Amino acid sequence: MKVFFNGDYLEKDQVSVSPDDRGFVFADGVYEVMRWYGDHFLGFAAHQKRLLRSLAEVRIEWPAAYKLEVITSELIRLNQLQKQDALFYLQVTRGAAKRNHVFPLPSIIPTVYATTTAFIPNSAAVEAGIAVISLPDERWLRCDIKSIALLPNILAKQKASEAGAQEAFFIRNGIFTEGSHSNVFFVMNGVVYTHPESGAILSGITRNIAISLCRELSIPVVEEGFIASSLDMADEIFISNTSGEIIPVVSMDGQPVSGGKPGIVTKRLQETFQRYALIANA
């Protein structure tokens, strides 16, 4: 498998990250994931914009010599993924320097690492839905930065997995914020609720497309966090993320949601999203 590492296209086992890399010692970096639909990426411009925003928030400068369009197309070509579903992963760290909390001076060259991997959608989850658990949101208050400091997220996802669930929903101050690697949506009386953009959630590209598609379908959307204690009143629940698109939730903390099967609004949005993803090319 060919990967991109600091300007070169290498076999992955040839990549050597320095133990001084601030990504390794401080989680001092950000990342992006994009889905490739065999001939195009969905939301390329939005992902690129979010990457630059994350970098700006942590004040890492994207090396001007690297063009995201070139890295993506070269990796797709070198790994012969032109006609397959694939995931593009990109990570940028501040670079390698003697361990010291403050940013290195003079500034150093960021570490840029990217991969493309053939991807098989989880059709069982897409069609039958997933089980989720709820957990207190103990994460930091800058979840809008897509940082690699993901320890709280992996611990939550692991808890979900051990409970036989596929995702963990976080609750902060009595409100559902997002999942460990997804945005979360609740349908109540025909209205879709999702947490507003803030430091409490990542501004998901799939989330934002889902909101737009709801509006096109005349499904009312309210960007308001769903109150955890109102869970019984949710008719449907679903999540969104880059790899899974729209995935129904059919149980929460062991209790069935929408009768234990994907809800009608969820299905309608999911199908609309699937069609949109295949033709959208921006």
Place this chain on the structure above:
Amino acid sequence: MKVFFNGDYLEKDQVSVSPDDRGFVFADGVYEVMRWYGDHFLGFAAHQKRLLRSLAEVRIEWPAAYKLEVITSELIRLNQLQKQDALFYLQVTRGAAKRNHVFPLPSIIPTVYATTTAFIPNSAAVEAGIAVISLPDERWLRCDIKSIALLPNILAKQKASEAGAQEAFFIRNGIFTEGSHSNVFFVMNGVVYTHPESGAILSGITRNIAISLCRELSIPVVEEGFIASSLDMADEIFISNTSGEIIPVVSMDGQPVSGGKPGIVTKRLQETFQRYALIANA
């Protein structure tokens, strides 16, 4: 410089961290720092205990074949630090595996990386004190785990540095919790206040020794977070950490503390600590 990496003692530039290391992609790891006083470590047993606790909290198993006593003494010997001050740094990550939030199954071998570096105490800070700034505590609620997910800490320390200060104090719910890489203490009417152990702070080894020494000196200590709005009533402020021991704070957010010079209680505790560190060997 010789370092320890997964069982071997190598030149640092021979160490190659995999880009799949979960420390690099997820901040899925923990660390420790110990200070070497030329012939002994201070608080070796306490550091080892905290390391094992951090590992247990994130459920990484310390490889039984590695003995911390052996790693530390070999690194001191190989780097000829027997008669110098030095810092020992150890990082343990869950290891390298295909990127997936859940823990790898079957479980993988953790990555263990350790260094020793000659260390020159910052005598200006120790003697004249430092300036600090205060910032909202936006970090996660498991700061008791000494994890490598330090992005919030480095961003805070960088802000301090750019404000001409040497440390940032975090405030959560109107209470000082800790610094970006230190515990924080306030002296008011002869009583020392420091935040109690909880998920809001790291249980600092130096913090805990400082509390014991205060008690030996009959200085009253209250483990209670200092209220940020009472700052004007603080007669003295100091910080503690492994590398700096006890360091006076002489200004906060541009305002002088204890008349802009180290306070009397701080100095007394600092001198006691310095004597203790030279002879303590546990």
